[in-house]
Amino acid sequence: MASNSGADESFEQGDEELGEQENVSGDRRKRLFSKECKLRCMMYGFGDDQNPYTEAVDVLEDLVIEFITEMTHKAMEVGRSGRVQVEDIVFLVRKDQRKFARVKDLLTMNEELKKARKAFDEVKYAGVS
Numbered sequence: 001m002a003s004n005s006g007a008d009e010s011f012e013q014g015d016e017e018l019g020e021q022e023n024v025s026g027d028r029r030k031r032l033f034s035k036e037c038k039l040r041c042m043m044y045g046f047g048d049d050q051n052p053y054t055e056a057v058d059v060l061e062d063l064v065i066e067f068i069t070e071m072t073h074k075a076m077e078v079g080r081s082g083r084v085q086v087e088d089i090v091f092l093v094r095k096d097q098r099k100f101a102r103v104k105d106l107l108t109m110n111e112e113l114k115k116a117r118k119a120f121d122e123v124k125y126a127g128v129s
Contacts, residue, residue: 033061 033039039060043052071092072084079088086107093099 031058031061032065033057039064 039057040052043057043060044050048056071089074092075084075088076082078091079085090100090103090107093103
């Protein structure tokens with residue numbers, strides 16, 4: 001039994017070391033979305049408190065970064081290696097109806113915005129001449 005308690009102690013030490021590593025890496029890691037109001041405002045828009053817990057925002061940010069990273073890696077495998085193109089993302093989400101519809105909407109909106117900017121610039125330059 002004495003050897004078992006030694007194993008328990010080393011297991012607990014391993015847990016403590018792991019926790020310390022997580023804290024160190026968590027403190028050093030730069031937060032991409034937390035500085036601005038993006039995720040907090042999005043959470044509020046979806047029904048959370050106006051000032052959600054920092055931990056909740058951090059967890060959501062971790063999930064978002066993980067999702068983006070996984071999708072990017074998958075897109076790089078599907079399309080030309082080393083490059084991510086819109087078509088690759090569309091291909092990856094084609095079976096998920098909600099994501100596919102949202103991607104289609106965003107791409108359509110992007111095209112409409114490009115056309116509107118182009119028309120606005122043409123009117124602006126035509127008025128200057």
